[in-house]
Amino acid sequence: MKNLRRPGAILVAISLVCVALLFLLLTANLFFLKYKVTPTQTAYIPQTRTYFIAAENVLWDYAPSGKDPYTNEALPAPWGEQTKYKKVRFIEYTDDTFTTKKIQPEWLGILGPIIRAVEGDTIKVDFYNKADKPYSIHPHGVHYDKDNEGASMGSSAAMMGADKNMEGAGAKIMPGEKFTYTWFATPDSAPQPSEGGSKVWWYHSHVDITQDVYDGLLGPIIITSAKNARPDGTPNDVDKEFVTIFMIFDESKPGMTADQKEGGLKHTINGYIFDNLPGLTMNEGDKVRWHLLGMGNEMDVHTAHWHGGVVLSRESNTYTDVVELLPGSMKTVDMLATNVGEWMYHCHVKDHIIAGMIAVYKILPRK
Numbered sequence: 289m290k291n292l293r294r295p296g297a298i299l300v301a302i303s304l305v306c307v308a309l310l311f312l313l314l315t316a317n318l319f320f321l322k323y324k325v326t327p328t329q330t331a332y333i334p335q336t337r338t339y340f341i342a343a344e345n346v347l348w349d350y351a352p353s354g355k356d357p358y359t360n361e362a363l364p365a366p367w368g369e370q371t372k373y374k375k376v377r378f379i380e381y382t383d384d385t386f387t388t389k390k391i392q393p394e395w396l397g398i399l400g401p402i403i404r405a406v407e408g409d410t411i412k413v414d415f416y417n418k419a420d421k422p423y424s425i426h427p428h429g430v431h432y433d434k435d436n437e438g439a440s441m442g443s444s445a446a447m448m449g450a451d452k453n454m455e456g457a458g459a460k461i462m463p464g465e466k467f468t469y470t471w472f473a474t475p476d477s478a479p480q481p482s483e484g485g486s487k488v489w490w491y492h493s494h495v496d497i498t499q500d501v502y503d504g505l506l507g508p509i510i511i512t513s514a515k516n517a518r519p520d521g522t523p524n525d526v527d528k529e530f531v532t533i534f535m536i537f538d539e540s541k542p543g544m545t546a547d548q549k550e551g552g553l554k555h556t557i558n559g560y561i562f563d564n565l566p567g568l569t570m571n572e573g574d575k576v577r578w579h580l581l582g583m584g585n586e587m588d589v590h591t592a593h594w595h596g597g598v599v600l601s602r603e604s605n606t607y608t609d610v611v612e613l614l615p616g617s618m619k620t621v622d623m624l625a626t627n628v629g630e631w632m633y634h635c636h637v638k639d640h641i642i643a644g645m646i647a648v649y650k651i652l653p654r655k
Protein backbone atom coordinates (compact mmCIF):
# COMPACT_ATOMS: atom_id res chain seq x y z
CA MET A 289 0.00 0.00 0.00
CA LYS A 290 2.87 2.38 0.91
CA ASN A 291 4.35 1.89 -2.56
CA LEU A 292 1.02 2.78 -4.17
CA ARG A 293 0.55 5.96 -2.05
CA ARG A 294 3.96 7.47 -2.80
CA PRO A 295 3.42 8.26 -6.52
CA GLY A 296 0.21 10.05 -5.57
CA ALA A 297 2.05 12.22 -3.05
CA ILE A 298 4.71 13.04 -5.61
CA LEU A 299 2.03 14.04 -8.13
CA VAL A 300 0.40 16.33 -5.55
CA ALA A 301 3.79 17.87 -4.74
CA ILE A 302 4.55 18.47 -8.43
CA SER A 303 1.12 20.06 -8.91
CA LEU A 304 1.69 22.39 -5.95
CA VAL A 305 5.06 23.46 -7.34
CA CYS A 306 3.46 24.11 -10.77
CA VAL A 307 0.70 26.24 -9.20
CA ALA A 308 3.30 28.17 -7.21
CA LEU A 309 5.40 28.78 -10.35
CA LEU A 310 2.32 29.91 -12.29
CA PHE A 311 1.43 32.34 -9.49
CA LEU A 312 4.96 33.72 -9.48
CA LEU A 313 4.91 34.14 -13.25
CA LEU A 314 1.58 35.99 -13.15
CA THR A 315 2.61 38.34 -10.35
CA ALA A 316 5.95 39.01 -12.08
CA ASN A 317 4.05 39.87 -15.27
CA LEU A 318 1.73 42.21 -13.39
CA PHE A 319 4.76 43.82 -11.74
CA PHE A 320 6.35 44.28 -15.20
CA LEU A 321 3.17 45.79 -16.62
CA LYS A 322 2.83 48.18 -13.70
CA TYR A 323 6.40 49.31 -13.25
CA LYS A 324 8.20 48.64 -16.51
CA VAL A 325 5.71 49.72 -19.17
CA THR A 326 4.41 52.83 -17.45
CA PRO A 327 7.55 54.94 -18.02
CA THR A 328 7.41 54.23 -21.78
CA GLN A 329 3.73 55.16 -22.16
CA THR A 330 4.80 58.35 -23.93
CA ALA A 331 6.63 56.24 -26.55
CA TYR A 332 5.23 56.49 -30.05
CA ILE A 333 2.54 53.94 -30.84
CA PRO A 334 2.68 52.98 -34.54
CA GLN A 335 -0.47 53.64 -36.53
CA THR A 336 -1.91 53.40 -40.02
CA ARG A 337 -1.90 56.69 -41.91
CA THR A 338 -4.22 56.86 -44.92
CA TYR A 339 -3.91 59.32 -47.79
CA PHE A 340 -6.39 59.91 -50.63
CA ILE A 341 -4.50 61.03 -53.71
CA ALA A 342 -5.75 61.51 -57.26
CA ALA A 343 -3.82 62.10 -60.49
CA GLU A 344 -5.53 64.97 -62.30
CA ASN A 345 -5.09 67.03 -65.44
CA VAL A 346 -4.35 70.66 -64.59
CA LEU A 347 -3.24 73.85 -66.29
CA TRP A 348 0.08 74.75 -64.65
CA ASP A 349 1.64 78.22 -64.71
CA TYR A 350 5.41 78.29 -64.15
CA ALA A 351 5.27 82.06 -63.44
CA PRO A 352 1.78 83.07 -62.20
CA SER A 353 2.79 86.69 -61.49
CA GLY A 354 3.68 87.17 -65.17
CA LYS A 355 7.00 88.75 -64.15
CA ASP A 356 9.87 88.30 -61.72
CA PRO A 357 8.06 89.53 -58.57
CA TYR A 358 11.33 90.06 -56.67
CA THR A 359 13.11 92.27 -59.22
CA ASN A 360 9.85 93.47 -60.79
CA GLU A 361 11.40 92.81 -64.21
CA ALA A 362 9.66 91.20 -67.20
CA LEU A 363 10.24 87.49 -67.74
CA PRO A 364 13.17 87.13 -70.16
CA ALA A 365 12.91 85.36 -73.51
CA PRO A 366 12.83 82.58 -74.46
CA TRP A 367 11.78 81.04 -71.08
CA GLY A 368 9.14 83.65 -70.29
CA GLU A 369 7.37 83.57 -73.66
CA GLN A 370 4.98 80.79 -72.62
CA THR A 371 4.46 79.86 -68.98
CA LYS A 372 1.14 77.92 -68.98
CA TYR A 373 1.10 74.24 -69.92
CA LYS A 374 -1.15 71.21 -69.48
CA LYS A 375 0.28 69.09 -66.68
CA VAL A 376 -0.86 66.26 -64.41
CA ARG A 377 -0.58 66.59 -60.63
CA PHE A 378 -1.03 64.41 -57.54
CA ILE A 379 -3.84 66.11 -55.60
CA GLU A 380 -4.86 65.15 -52.05
CA TYR A 381 -8.49 64.74 -50.93
CA THR A 382 -10.01 64.47 -47.45
CA ASP A 383 -11.62 61.02 -47.95
CA ASP A 384 -12.39 58.23 -50.40
CA THR A 385 -15.22 60.17 -52.03
CA PHE A 386 -12.54 62.36 -53.66
CA THR A 387 -14.80 65.44 -53.50
CA THR A 388 -13.04 67.82 -51.06
CA LYS A 389 -9.46 68.79 -51.80
CA LYS A 390 -7.01 69.23 -48.94
CA ILE A 391 -5.24 72.58 -48.84
CA GLN A 392 -1.50 72.15 -49.18
CA PRO A 393 1.19 74.74 -48.41
CA GLU A 394 1.63 77.06 -51.39
CA TRP A 395 5.39 76.49 -51.37
CA LEU A 396 4.88 72.84 -52.38
CA GLY A 397 4.05 74.19 -55.85
CA ILE A 398 3.73 71.46 -58.47
CA LEU A 399 4.66 68.71 -55.98
CA GLY A 400 2.04 66.29 -54.73
CA PRO A 401 1.09 66.26 -51.03
CA ILE A 402 3.61 65.28 -48.36
CA ILE A 403 3.06 61.62 -47.49
CA ARG A 404 4.16 61.67 -43.87
CA ALA A 405 4.70 58.69 -41.59
CA VAL A 406 6.61 57.68 -38.49
CA GLU A 407 8.99 54.74 -38.15
CA GLY A 408 6.78 51.71 -37.47
CA ASP A 409 3.71 53.14 -39.25
CA THR A 410 1.71 51.55 -42.04
CA ILE A 411 1.00 53.89 -44.97
CA LYS A 412 -2.10 53.41 -47.09
CA VAL A 413 -2.57 55.48 -50.25
CA ASP A 414 -5.97 55.35 -51.92
CA PHE A 415 -5.01 56.29 -55.47
CA TYR A 416 -7.63 57.43 -57.99
CA ASN A 417 -6.47 58.00 -61.56
CA LYS A 418 -8.68 60.89 -62.73
CA ALA A 419 -6.30 61.69 -65.62
CA ASP A 420 -6.43 60.32 -69.15
CA LYS A 421 -3.31 58.09 -69.21
CA PRO A 422 -2.34 55.06 -67.09
CA TYR A 423 -0.39 56.14 -63.99
CA SER A 424 0.81 54.68 -60.67
CA ILE A 425 2.48 55.68 -57.40
CA HIS A 426 5.92 54.21 -56.78
CA PRO A 427 7.54 55.06 -53.41
CA HIS A 428 11.20 55.20 -52.44
CA GLY A 429 12.54 54.15 -49.03
CA VAL A 430 9.51 52.35 -47.59
CA HIS A 431 8.89 48.59 -47.60
CA TYR A 432 6.42 47.11 -50.12
CA ASP A 433 5.63 43.85 -51.89
CA LYS A 434 5.34 43.42 -55.66
CA ASP A 435 1.66 44.42 -55.81
CA ASN A 436 2.43 47.66 -53.94
CA GLU A 437 5.60 48.59 -55.84
CA GLY A 438 3.58 50.78 -58.24
CA ALA A 439 6.03 50.27 -61.09
CA SER A 440 5.39 49.06 -64.61
CA MET A 441 8.32 47.58 -66.51
CA GLY A 442 7.44 49.76 -69.49
CA SER A 443 7.41 49.02 -73.19
CA SER A 444 11.16 48.38 -73.49
CA ALA A 445 11.01 45.49 -71.00
CA ALA A 446 7.92 44.12 -72.77
CA MET A 447 9.77 44.24 -76.09
CA MET A 448 12.59 42.22 -74.56
CA GLY A 449 10.07 39.54 -73.65
CA ALA A 450 10.27 40.17 -69.90
CA ASP A 451 7.99 38.11 -67.68
CA LYS A 452 4.83 40.18 -67.10
CA ASN A 453 4.53 38.47 -63.70
CA MET A 454 7.25 40.91 -62.67
CA GLU A 455 4.49 43.56 -62.59
CA GLY A 456 2.28 43.69 -59.50
CA ALA A 457 -1.39 44.69 -59.25
CA GLY A 458 -0.53 48.38 -58.65
CA ALA A 459 1.89 48.69 -61.57
CA LYS A 460 -0.45 50.45 -63.98
CA ILE A 461 -3.75 52.04 -62.91
CA MET A 462 -5.94 52.83 -65.87
CA PRO A 463 -7.89 56.12 -66.22
CA GLY A 464 -10.98 56.08 -64.01
CA GLU A 465 -9.65 53.24 -61.84
CA LYS A 466 -8.56 53.13 -58.19
CA PHE A 467 -5.93 51.17 -56.26
CA THR A 468 -4.92 51.17 -52.60
CA TYR A 469 -1.18 50.94 -52.00
CA THR A 470 0.12 49.64 -48.65
CA TRP A 471 3.66 50.51 -47.59
CA PHE A 472 5.59 50.19 -44.32
CA ALA A 473 7.86 52.76 -42.68
CA THR A 474 10.54 50.44 -41.29
CA PRO A 475 13.53 51.49 -39.14
CA ASP A 476 15.48 51.56 -42.43
CA SER A 477 13.02 54.16 -43.78
CA ALA A 478 13.67 56.44 -40.80
CA PRO A 479 16.66 58.70 -40.14
CA GLN A 480 19.55 57.12 -38.29
CA PRO A 481 20.44 58.53 -34.82
CA SER A 482 23.24 60.57 -36.43
CA GLU A 483 20.72 62.26 -38.75
CA GLY A 484 17.95 64.68 -37.79
CA GLY A 485 14.49 63.63 -36.61
CA SER A 486 13.05 63.30 -40.13
CA LYS A 487 14.21 62.60 -43.68
CA VAL A 488 12.82 62.79 -47.20
CA TRP A 489 12.12 60.18 -49.89
CA TRP A 490 10.55 60.36 -53.34
CA TYR A 491 7.26 59.10 -54.69
CA HIS A 492 6.33 59.35 -58.36
CA SER A 493 4.34 57.69 -61.12
CA HIS A 494 6.23 54.81 -62.74
CA VAL A 495 4.22 53.60 -65.75
CA ASP A 496 6.22 55.52 -68.36
CA ILE A 497 9.18 56.41 -66.16
CA THR A 498 10.72 58.62 -68.86
CA GLN A 499 7.60 60.79 -69.11
CA ASP A 500 5.41 60.52 -65.96
CA VAL A 501 7.57 62.80 -63.81
CA TYR A 502 7.75 65.32 -66.68
CA ASP A 503 3.94 65.20 -66.79
CA GLY A 504 4.14 66.48 -63.17
CA LEU A 505 3.47 63.35 -61.10
CA LEU A 506 5.98 63.52 -58.27
CA GLY A 507 6.01 64.29 -54.56
CA PRO A 508 7.76 63.84 -51.20
CA ILE A 509 7.56 61.20 -48.48
CA ILE A 510 8.82 62.36 -45.06
CA ILE A 511 9.59 59.73 -42.40
CA THR A 512 10.08 60.78 -38.77
CA SER A 513 12.02 58.66 -36.28
CA ALA A 514 9.84 57.17 -33.52
CA LYS A 515 11.79 58.97 -30.79
CA ASN A 516 11.26 62.38 -32.45
CA ALA A 517 7.61 62.01 -33.48
CA ARG A 518 4.84 64.35 -32.43
CA PRO A 519 1.36 62.75 -32.50
CA ASP A 520 0.71 64.25 -35.96
CA GLY A 521 3.91 62.63 -37.25
CA THR A 522 5.93 65.85 -37.57
CA PRO A 523 9.41 65.88 -36.01
CA ASN A 524 9.84 67.57 -32.61
CA ASP A 525 13.44 68.68 -33.24
CA VAL A 526 12.58 71.50 -35.71
CA ASP A 527 9.97 74.29 -35.95
CA LYS A 528 9.39 74.11 -39.69
CA GLU A 529 10.04 71.86 -42.69
CA PHE A 530 10.25 72.83 -46.37
CA VAL A 531 10.61 70.54 -49.38
CA THR A 532 12.16 71.92 -52.58
CA ILE A 533 12.74 70.06 -55.83
CA PHE A 534 15.19 71.27 -58.46
CA MET A 535 14.13 70.03 -61.90
CA ILE A 536 14.07 71.19 -65.51
CA PHE A 537 10.65 70.36 -66.96
CA ASP A 538 11.01 69.77 -70.69
CA GLU A 539 8.06 71.31 -72.56
CA SER A 540 9.79 71.27 -75.96
CA LYS A 541 8.15 69.46 -78.87
CA PRO A 542 9.54 67.92 -82.05
CA GLY A 543 9.75 70.44 -84.88
CA MET A 544 10.49 73.43 -82.65
CA THR A 545 13.38 75.78 -83.43
CA ALA A 546 16.43 75.63 -81.15
CA ASP A 547 15.30 78.84 -79.44
CA GLN A 548 11.77 77.51 -78.93
CA LYS A 549 13.20 74.28 -77.52
CA GLU A 550 15.34 76.25 -75.04
CA GLY A 551 12.25 78.26 -74.06
CA GLY A 552 10.47 74.99 -73.32
CA LEU A 553 13.12 74.01 -70.77
CA LYS A 554 11.56 75.27 -67.53
CA HIS A 555 14.34 75.52 -64.94
CA THR A 556 12.17 75.25 -61.85
CA ILE A 557 12.21 75.06 -58.10
CA ASN A 558 8.95 73.30 -57.14
CA GLY A 559 7.60 74.06 -60.62
CA TYR A 560 8.24 77.83 -60.51
CA ILE A 561 10.74 80.02 -62.35
CA PHE A 562 12.14 83.52 -61.79
CA ASP A 563 11.20 84.05 -58.09
CA ASN A 564 7.57 82.96 -58.54
CA LEU A 565 7.82 80.26 -55.82
CA PRO A 566 5.71 81.61 -52.90
CA GLY A 567 5.65 80.99 -49.16
CA LEU A 568 9.21 80.13 -48.16
CA THR A 569 8.74 82.18 -44.98
CA MET A 570 10.07 81.53 -41.48
CA ASN A 571 10.55 83.41 -38.20
CA GLU A 572 13.77 84.61 -36.66
CA GLY A 573 15.08 81.88 -34.37
CA ASP A 574 13.20 79.07 -36.12
CA LYS A 575 14.93 75.75 -36.55
CA VAL A 576 14.15 74.97 -40.18
CA ARG A 577 14.61 71.66 -41.93
CA TRP A 578 15.10 71.78 -45.71
CA HIS A 579 14.37 68.57 -47.60
CA LEU A 580 15.94 68.78 -51.07
CA LEU A 581 15.06 66.65 -54.10
CA GLY A 582 16.49 66.41 -57.61
CA MET A 583 14.93 64.81 -60.68
CA GLY A 584 15.21 64.91 -64.46
CA ASN A 585 17.85 64.24 -67.09
CA GLU A 586 21.64 64.56 -67.37
CA MET A 587 21.28 68.36 -67.57
CA ASP A 588 19.70 68.24 -64.08
CA VAL A 589 22.98 68.76 -62.23
CA HIS A 590 21.98 71.29 -59.58
CA THR A 591 23.63 73.07 -56.68
CA ALA A 592 21.05 74.48 -54.26
CA HIS A 593 22.45 77.65 -52.69
CA TRP A 594 21.12 79.78 -49.84
CA HIS A 595 22.07 83.40 -49.37
CA GLY A 596 21.88 84.79 -45.84
CA GLY A 597 22.45 81.57 -43.93
CA VAL A 598 24.17 78.23 -43.69
CA VAL A 599 22.77 74.75 -43.27
CA LEU A 600 24.04 71.80 -41.27
CA SER A 601 24.67 68.83 -43.55
CA ARG A 602 24.86 65.74 -41.36
CA GLU A 603 25.85 63.76 -44.47
CA SER A 604 29.03 65.86 -44.80
CA ASN A 605 29.26 66.49 -41.05
CA THR A 606 29.73 70.21 -41.65
CA TYR A 607 28.02 73.52 -42.33
CA THR A 608 27.61 74.59 -45.94
CA ASP A 609 25.47 76.88 -48.09
CA VAL A 610 25.52 74.75 -51.26
CA VAL A 611 24.04 71.24 -51.59
CA GLU A 612 24.64 69.13 -54.71
CA LEU A 613 21.69 67.37 -56.35
CA LEU A 614 21.56 64.80 -59.17
CA PRO A 615 18.42 63.30 -60.75
CA GLY A 616 16.78 61.16 -58.08
CA SER A 617 18.67 62.82 -55.19
CA MET A 618 17.13 63.09 -51.69
CA LYS A 619 18.91 65.21 -49.08
CA THR A 620 17.98 66.77 -45.73
CA VAL A 621 19.77 69.68 -44.04
CA ASP A 622 18.93 71.98 -41.12
CA MET A 623 19.12 75.78 -40.81
CA LEU A 624 18.91 78.03 -37.77
CA ALA A 625 17.13 81.10 -39.17
CA THR A 626 18.83 84.11 -37.58
CA ASN A 627 19.56 86.52 -40.41
CA VAL A 628 16.36 88.57 -40.77
CA GLY A 629 15.58 89.58 -44.33
CA GLU A 630 14.69 88.40 -47.83
CA TRP A 631 17.31 86.10 -49.32
CA MET A 632 17.97 84.44 -52.65
CA TYR A 633 17.70 80.68 -52.89
CA HIS A 634 18.89 79.43 -56.26
CA CYS A 635 20.75 76.84 -58.30
CA HIS A 636 24.40 77.86 -58.69
CA VAL A 637 24.84 76.41 -62.20
CA LYS A 638 25.40 79.40 -64.53
CA ASP A 639 23.00 78.38 -67.33
CA HIS A 640 20.33 77.50 -64.78
CA ILE A 641 20.49 80.90 -63.05
CA ILE A 642 20.06 82.66 -66.40
CA ALA A 643 17.06 80.42 -67.20
CA GLY A 644 15.33 81.37 -63.93
CA MET A 645 16.11 78.62 -61.40
CA ILE A 646 15.84 81.10 -58.58
CA ALA A 647 13.53 81.76 -55.62
CA VAL A 648 13.42 83.91 -52.48
CA TYR A 649 13.03 82.88 -48.83
CA LYS A 650 12.15 85.26 -46.00
CA ILE A 651 13.18 85.36 -42.33
CA LEU A 652 10.71 87.56 -40.44
CA PRO A 653 11.80 89.41 -37.27
CA ARG A 654 10.71 87.85 -33.98
CA LYS A 655 7.70 89.70 -32.56
Ligand SMILES: [Cu+2]
Nearest residue numbers: 590635637640
Ligand atom coordinates in the same frame (compact mmCIF):
# COMPACT_ATOMS: atom_id res chain seq x y z
CU1 LIG B 1 20.59 73.80 -61.59
